[in-house]
Amino acid sequence: METQTATETLKDRFLKIREKTESICASLEIDDFSTQPVDFVSPPKWHLGHTTWFFEQFVLSEYKKDYRLFCEDFAYCFNSYYNNVGDRILRANRGNMTRPTTNDVFSYRKYVSQQLAEFLEEDINAKVSEVIEIGLQHEQQHQELLTYDIKYILGNQPFFPVLKTDIQLQPEKDKGFVAISEGIYEIGHKGKGFSFDNEHGVHKTYIHDCEISSTLVTNGEFIEFIEDSGYSNFNLWHADGWDWVKTNNIKAPMYWYKHKGVWKHYTLKGLVEIDSSLPISHISFYEAWAFAEWKGMRLPTEFEWEVASKHLNYGQLWEWTNSAYLPYPNYQKAEGAIGEYNGKFMVNTMVMRGASLATPKNHSRPTYRNFFTPDTRWHFSGIRLAK
Structure with missing residues (x-):
């Protein structure tokens, strides 16, 4: 905020x-x-x-x-x-x-x-x-x-207009994986600043030994997934995800086009050739999960992400987690219309953590719980792997 x-x-x-x-x-x-x-x-x-x-x-x-x-x-x-x-x-x-x-x-x-x-x-x-x-x-x-x-x-205009904007993804410095030790951790908002009701209900959760990547998955890595038949190998996908791929004829991330053998994508600065070093964006949960399967890894839970967040550089793209969007223990929904703000969406959605380049300055925090349906990819979304 x-x-x-x-x-x-x-x-x-x-x-x-x-x-x-x-x-x-x-x-x-x-x-x-x-x-x-x-x-x-x-x-x-x-x-x-x-x-x-x-x-x-x-x-x-x-x-x-x-x-x-x-x-x-x-x-x-x-x-x-x-x-x-x-x-x-x-x-x-x-x-x-x-x-x-x-x-x-x-x-x-x-x-x-x-x-x-x-x-x-x-x-x-x-x-x-x-x-x-x-x-x-x-x-x-x-x-x-x-x-x-x-x-x-x-x-989706024929001439791919250019906007006046400072939004521009940057390469991330790879520092390997961040190790999280097995143990009991406290989750939820504890600070004095503003927070939404879905962050409330501070509680403890048990986390096993794990590692989370210090960087987001890149365009280059995702091109390897595509070229290795990632979108045609049903073994990599959830059943819902595979139905989504076949029904919608999905073959690449949103805004991607292959022209004369070269991958390009639409950005707010127009249609440009894809930079393999930049983080992959506009990815659905289905695609993120399939990519993780292909890499022999997985997506972090929202709790693993929150614990690891102090060691991560985040803020370029919202990051899919493998956690369903559900209320925390002792969650209390406000009375009346304001109570409709978050609580009634706690079904059929997945939690995203972090922030994106479009997030207003200081609007996010480590406990912030964003949420979208698993097929969503028009937002500024990316992938961070865990193992």
Whole structure:
């Protein structure tokens, strides 16, 4: 998360985060804002509206005296999955909304930002501050999702547009494997800073002797997997993973193309030849697991990863673990709509740890539990091996 300095107010931090979200869209043309090429990608316009609705719904409407909604219909347009606060447009239909216009949404953002900035000039209690903090963390999560979605939208255009961005993977220095000694370890968030409810429930777990790679798997290593018939050897795959490969005719990672015998891939800086020294990205859990099988190794559990994290350089790509996303002991889901934030997704998803180049500065921590379905690969995902 963006840390708050001694002289920076909550209002300053709020306005900075709001500005950052809009800056991610700086390279977009007006036609890009409403596009939804597939159901798991949301239009940039929707992200801008949804993160605004969150503050209007959970802060201004609840706590600001005499607050007037910008538009009563916007809740239906920009609610995501909060059943407690009313009906909403289906996720797959978000791209059908040419109205409200992109300009309307920017006006909405300006109105709500001004209203909340005024509200933050008042004395607010701890309960309200906590909800605002969740809103800030929520918007930062959407900054990352917005980056993924923009890349998917532009990566499926015929001319592979180039964005103004500093996002660029770097080679990692190989320091071998990190050894974890057998024993009982404490897992979960113990610090005083912000954390999500899915990190709570500090508990002990037993870990056997193991080793975790100090570096992420590279493009070059993954090309070896492809050339050794990795995508056609069913012995390497989960049954679900093999069905996914055959049903979707998967032959390479997302955004990869082989042209005249040369592998290329789409990046935010356009279509470029693949650098074999860089970490492999846009990998599903199914592919990560199959690659580990091929290497005669495995993916780490989320608990092994957390214990090893202080010895690892992470932050380039989210890393798949071999752990299902489940509640920790004594997990307590919040009441009402806020309680829908994490808990109801604790089924059919796998935990990812670390961070990515699209993660807002200081938004991750060793106990942060990201989660995605095993077929997901449009996000900035990579592979770290264990043995």
